Amino acid sequence: MQxxxxxxxxxxxxxGILANDNVTITLNHGEVLAxxxxxxxxxxxxxxxxxxxxQPESGTIKVKGQEVKIPNPNVxxxxxxxxxxxxxxxxxxxxxxxxxxxxxxxxxxxxxxxKQASEKIRQLSKQYGLDVDPDAKIEDxxxxxxxxxxxxxxxxxxxxxxxFDEPTAVLTPQEILELMKIMRNLQAEGKSIIVITHKLxxxxxxxxRCTVIRRGKLVGTVSVKDTSQAQMAEMMVGREVSxxxxxxxxxxxxxxxxxxNLSVRNNRKLPALKSFTLDVRAGEIVGVAGVEGNxxxxxxxxxxxxxxxxxxHILVNGNEITRATVRQRIDxxxxxIPEDRQKRGLVLDYTLAENFVLENHGLEPFSTKGFLNQxxxxxxxxxxxxxxxxxxxxxxxxxxxxxxxGNQQKAIVGREIDLNPDLLIxxxxxxxxxxxxxxxxxxxLVEQRDAGKAVLLVSLELDEILDLSDRIAVVxxxxxxxxxxxxxxDENKIGLMMAGVKTGVAE
Amino acid sequence: xxxxxxKEVLVGLTAVVLGLLAGALFMAVTGNNPFTGYFYLFAxxxxxxxxxxxxxxxxxxxxxxxLSVAFAFRTGLFNIGAAGQALIGGLVATAIGLTVGLPKxxxxxxxxxxAALGGALWAWLPGILKAKFNVHEVxxxxxxxxxxxxxxYYTIPAFxxxxxxxxSRLISDxxxxxxxxxxxxxAGSYINMGLxxxxxxxFLVSIVLNxxxxxxxxxxxxxxxxxxxxxGINVNRHIVASMAIAGALAGLGGATLYVGYASSMQxxxxxxxxxxxIAVALLASNSPLGVLGSAVFFGILQSGKGFMNxxxxxPPEIGDTIIATIIYFAATxxxxxxxxxxxxxxxxxxxxx
Ligand SMILES: Nc1ncnc2c1ncn2[C@@H]1O[C@H](COP(=O)(O)OP(=O)(O)O)[C@@H](O)[C@H]1O
Ligand SMILES: [Mg+2]
Numbered sequence: 001m002q003x004x005x006x007x008x009x010x011x012x013x014x015x016g017i018l019a020n021d022n023v024t025i026t027l028n029h030g031e032v033l034a035x036x037x038x039x040x041x042x043x044x045x046x047x048x049x050x051x052x053x054x055q056p057e058s059g060t061i062k063v064k065g066q067e068v069k070i071p072n073p074n075v076x077x078x079x080x081x082x083x084x085x086x087x088x089x090x091x092x093x094x095x096x097x098x099x100x101x102x103x104x105x106x107x108x109x110x111x112x113x114x115k116q117a118s119e120k121i122r123q124l125s126k127q128y129g130l131d132v133d134p135d136a137k138i139e140d141x142x143x144x145x146x147x148x149x150x151x152x153x154x155x156x157x158x159x160x161x162x163x164f165d166e167p168t169a170v171l172t173p174q175e176i177l178e179l180m181k182i183m184r185n186l187q188a189e190g191k192s193i194i195v196i197t198h199k200l201x202x203x204x205x206x207x208x209r210c211t212v213i214r215r216g217k218l219v220g221t222v223s224v225k226d227t228s229q230a231q232m233a234e235m236m237v238g239r240e241v242s243x244x245x246x247x248x249x250x251x252x253x254x255x256x257x258x259x260x261n262l263s264v265r266n267n268r269k270l271p272a273l274k275s276f277t278l279d280v281r282a283g284e285i286v287g288v289a290g291v292e293g294n295x296x297x298x299x300x301x302x303x304x305x306x307x308x309x310x311x312x313h314i315l316v317n318g319n320e321i322t323r324a325t326v327r328q329r330i331d332x333x334x335x336x337i338p339e340d341r342q343k344r345g346l347v348l349d350y351t352l353a354e355n356f357v358l359e360n361h362g363l364e365p366f367s368t369k370g371f372l373n374q375x376x377x378x379x380x381x382x383x384x385x386x387x388x389x390x391x392x393x394x395x396x397x398x399x400x401x402x403x404x405x406g407n408q409q410k411a412i413v414g415r416e417i418d419l420n421p422d423l424l425i426x427x428x429x430x431x432x433x434x435x436x437x438x439x440x441x442x443x444x445l446v447e448q449r450d451a452g453k454a455v456l457l458v459s460l461e462l463d464e465i466l467d468l469s470d471r472i473a474v475v476x477x478x479x480x481x482x483x484x485x486x487x488x489x490d491e492n493k494i495g496l497m498m499a500g501v502k503t504g505v506a507e
Numbered sequence: 508x509x510x511x512x513x514k515e516v517l518v519g520l521t522a523v524v525l526g527l528l529a530g531a532l533f534m535a536v537t538g539n540n541p542f543t544g545y546f547y548l549f550a551x552x553x554x555x556x557x558x559x560x561x562x563x564x565x566x567x568x569x570x571x572x573x574l575s576v577a578f579a580f581r582t583g584l585f586n587i588g589a590a591g592q593a594l595i596g597g598l599v600a601t602a603i604g605l606t607v608g609l610p611k612x613x614x615x616x617x618x619x620x621x622a623a624l625g626g627a628l629w630a631w632l633p634g635i636l637k638a639k640f641n642v643h644e645v646x647x648x649x650x651x652x653x654x655x656x657x658x659x660y661y662t663i664p665a666f667x668x669x670x671x672x673x674x675s676r677l678i679s680d681x682x683x684x685x686x687x688x689x690x691x692x693x694a695g696s697y698i699n700m701g702l703x704x705x706x707x708x709x710f711l712v713s714i715v716l717n718x719x720x721x722x723x724x725x726x727x728x729x730x731x732x733x734x735x736x737x738x739g740i741n742v743n744r745h746i747v748a749s750m751a752i753a754g755a756l757a758g759l760g761g762a763t764l765y766v767g768y769a770s771s772m773q774x775x776x777x778x779x780x781x782x783x784x785i786a787v788a789l790l791a792s793n794s795p796l797g798v799l800g801s802a803v804f805f806g807i808l809q810s811g812k813g814f815m816n817x818x819x820x821x822p823p824e825i826g827d828t829i830i831a832t833i834i835y836f837a838a839t840x841x842x843x844x845x846x847x848x849x850x851x852x853x854x855x856x857x858x859x860x
Contacts, residue, residue, distance in 0.1 A: 327739035358738040
């Protein structure tokens, strides 16, 4: 059977960057094709070309064998091509129905008639198992639900080819499973799907074939069944990627962080962390596992001085820091890779060089008597950019805003490690990154441990916790469920503990 | 500062050109010749030493209030209160000038320091309100404007009444920023030593913003207070500091207006330099050097519009209209920037084909 979509030898250039260099992909009827590549590989660009948002410099697009020109998204729509963007395009104070019909509003004599539309949406929702209420307001529904509204938008317009740009990036694990189910339903009903992702597990779970691009160039297309995750990762990164991090021998030293009976409240003044006790020693990584929103954020904020403590004690190297300021904690050699890199970790309008001295700009050699020393600041920036492989357009002078997420994160990790802390608190250090960057950051964290530093790793990714930690502390509803030895546990046991079941063997 | 930045200059100049074109259109529509109109407008601002001196005297307080707004803005704060801060600065300056008898060389520094402190105090309070109680500075600085207004309204007649109920007495020569040397050099104009004060302020502000730890922290707080907090920077203290510095600048601006350009204070008005300072800062994209340039430009328009009116039938309001139009274009500078971007892109695209 003829492919539904063929993009042949597509070339798309941006000023100074060849985003797509002679890329060819084909999508067969009724299949799920994964588009895999690192951040900045050119995946979104390629799909935007197909959706009519960009015009390629050269190359042809065929839909059902017919050569077509797609000058804008309306034409794409007429050709049966729909796209769910990474950032949803919904009007928040409109209802689901109003959002879906936006642009093709049904009218009778100039008056909006939404009733039929709403009925059709209800019916489509049922057919594909989407479970969307057509009359709900967007601002009242979850992110996962908003995504389904975007899917319904495509279905309402009778799209046959559905493009998803990193659909799982914004979802919780539960929502991801549901999305997978929905995609299978769509496939069963004869839709053809292209899904952009850099999560190999998801590709394994849902895709039939996988096309890999690297730095704008096509690497190849493989059958997912016959290709291992390691092979796909290697195609994507261009070298072998090890999923397992080699750690040195486990030689824990003195206790660096001591948390005793710590209680903290959340923003609504309700108890978020209840009488929490935990130690981290030099030379070990302690992972904190738990479902999102079980007190991890508040715990870290209390440790780093961003949130007041209700009761209990925090000691670093034996010194009480329970009520110390953020500054005093930094001086006590506590470094912090924050959960939200754009909100906390970087001043996006500052250059990379300026961001590298966010904590120590007040110290020699970066400033003398209150005056900044640009030479020293730039020298350090160039050193860190080199050491931590931070890629950007203009090096140290690049605005942090212009960097890809992975490179922003590498910059933060580099900065914090370079503070040479005794305690490194890493929160979700690899969220949203591709495997190459994940591997890199994991190596750096383990290096810290092997160098005899204490590392506290807080992550929602169970794989990450299991791979890196020496010991794992599990939290549920703000309480410590237990601390287990990483070697003697597995995903299932931790999963049970995360649900609050106290099966953990004490150390 | 070297890399601060061709784009902003381009946008500012475009706004000026568009504003002037719009002004030309108004003149033409009202049946006047724009070329004669502009000739007299600029001649009125620069034709001889006296007029040039008046232009600079007019620009002096604008430089300081423009700096005040720009400084606050660079650190993430919107200082609408420059008018009130300038008024307090002027009131303090006048009060000292009328009551303290000291030689000029001691009295003037005292007056300037006190005016800066008065302005700083007037902005410090909104800073505290913002830091401690999260009261938005736009609201509180407007409030402070009116407190300053009424304070002046009652203080002047009560303690410093001059020949009219609504005016203070004239300050002595010793308390005035005017100096015979400058006055004579510029053929009897209003120019005064406030100009040097404002130039020093431009220099200092640009040093503080671009070269110092304090400036780094203030801007970090302005750009992203969460990141600043994360990095151990005391966010609240820097908000207050930023407001106080902005207030000090506006307070100095008030001194250069009331004991420099003028020699007495009137009650019942908020000085327009407060709000014009916002326009100056806007046109300057908040860069200190840009403030200097745009304040002088506004000074030319301000002092030239009367002459234009005298020599032609063009109403002086055209001068204000031009300023308003320029502000409009400067405020929509995003559009101008985009226009430039599309222009350069198109050019780039062509050259490649
Ligand atoms: N509108 C644009 N203008 C300039 N450069 C762009 C634009 N969109 C993407 N790029 C650049 O093109 C490259 C590919 O980007 P993108 O397609 O978004 O990558 P991906 O989706 O694979 O992460 C990146 O280097 C990106 O910086
Ligand atoms: Mg993308």
